[in-house]
Amino acid sequence: MDMESRRESARALFQSMVLIRAFEERAAAAQAEGKAPGTCTSVGQEASAAGVVKALSSNDLILTNHRSAGHLLARGADPGRMMAEVLGKATGYCKGKSGTLHISVKELGVILTSTIVGGELSLATGVGLSVSMQGSDAVVACFFGDGAACEGIFHESLNLASLWNLPVLYVCENNQWQAFVHRKETMLADHISPRAASYGMDGVTVDGNDVEAVNEAARVAIAKIRETRKPFLLETYTYRTRGHYEPDDQTYVDPEELASWKARDPIASYKKKLLAAGTVSEADLAAIQREVETTIDGAFLFASESPYPAAEELLTDVYA
Numbered sequence: 001m002d003m004e005s006r007r008e009s010a011r012a013l014f015q016s017m018v019l020i021r022a023f024e025e026r027a028a029a030a031q032a033e034g035k036a037p038g039t040c041t042s043v044g045q046e047a048s049a050a051g052v053v054k055a056l057s058s059n060d061l062i063l064t065n066h067r068s069a070g071h072l073l074a075r076g077a078d079p080g081r082m083m084a085e086v087l088g089k090a091t092g093y094c095k096g097k098s099g100t101l102h103i104s105v106k107e108l109g110v111i112l113t114s115t116i117v118g119g120e121l122s123l124a125t126g127v128g129l130s131v132s133m134q135g136s137d138a139v140v141a142c143f144f145g146d147g148a149a150c151e152g153i154f155h156e157s158l159n160l161a162s163l164w165n166l167p168v169l170y171v172c173e174n175n176q177w178q179a180f181v182h183r184k185e186t187m188l189a190d191h192i193s194p195r196a197a198s199y200g201m202d203g204v205t206v207d208g209n210d211v212e213a214v215n216e217a218a219r220v221a222i223a224k225i226r227e228t229r230k231p232f233l234l235e236t237y238t239y240r241t242r243g244h245y246e247p248d249d250q251t252y253v254d255p256e257e258l259a260s261w262k263a264r265d266p267i268a269s270y271k272k273k274l275l276a277a278g279t280v281s282e283a284d285l286a287a288i289q290r291e292v293e294t295t296i297d298g299a300f301l302f303a304s305e306s307p308y309p310a311a312e313e314l315l316t317d318v319y320a
């Protein structure tokens with residue numbers, strides 16, 4: 001990659017992480033001020049979302065879980081319509097009916113946000129089967145947590161995808177927590193990716209706080225899936241530095257563990273790396289941060305001023 005392309009790629013990855021952070025912190029602040037309902041954030045995990053999603057092509061599909069704002073924003077979702085959805089407004093992507101936990105954006109190929117932990121796994125296998133039967137070259141990316149990986153549905157989904165050669169990139173965001181339970185209480189191994197071998201599938205663990213490492217690992221995995229049409233398990237090893245949901249005082253968290261991961265913040269680390277290498281200037285990074293702040297101010301204003309759905313809308317867009 002030449003210097004100019006490297007700079008462009010670095011700017012895009014940095015911008016994406018900063019946007020996700022600013023969006024989620026604004027949503028959490030609004031919740032604390034009583035201006036928004038509860039929400040789940042992925043603060044601390046931004047490198048995983050930005051790194052993987054930026055490696056996908058526009059015709060690839062995404063299925064995700066309750067911590068989905070980062071995946072959607074990295075995919076190019078409009079922050080105003082996202083914020084409106086979180087606030088339950090009619091201008092939101094799902095007309096205010098999904099809230100934070102079920103957002104899907106068909107035009108961006110984000111098929112599903114599942115709040116049933118692990119639900120995205122079997123549905124991604126099904127979407128992989130559909131893509132395969134249609135003869136499409138699309139790849140299906142499925143984001144799930146370490147908690148979901150401890151459910152039976154993980155085994156069924158990966159086993160069938162492997163047996164049927166389905167083009168699915170399973171991305172386990174191992175953020176050390178499963179709601180209020182530390183993963184050490186539910187699994188003895190530190191990593192999820194070695195489980196791939198038992199399905200005859202490739203599996204790799206990457207430092208989920210290093211956005212370039214995640215992006216490179218995802219590119220390699222996606223290229224392999226396109227070539228072989230076989231599934232791949234990518235584990236991004238990271239940490240959720242805010243609570244399970246908002247509000248959450250995190251009294252159950254070991255303060256030393258939390259501090260050690262905060263010291264490895266993916267955005268601050270990337271900034272340091274880019275400045276040390278001279279890839280992007282401090283002024284350039286500051287400009288990106290200012291632009292993002294303006295975008296989020298605009299998004300919040302748009303969402304706040306938008307109307308709630310009309311009462312007559314209550315029974316539309318539902319199956320039964």
Ligand SMILES: Cc1ncc(C[n+]2csc(CCOP(=O)(O)OP(=O)(O)O)c2C)c(N)n1
Pocket residue numbers: 066067115116117118144145146147148149175177178179240
């Ligand atoms: C089937 C099911 N069981 C339990 C829950 C309650 N729940 C919501 S999130 C969560 C923890 C999920 O942990 P993990 O898969 O690691 O994802 P993370 O929240 O860490 O991103 C639980 C138990 C649920 N939503 N669905």
Ligand SMILES: [Mg+2]
Pocket residue numbers: 145146147173174175176177178179
């Ligand atoms: Mg987890």
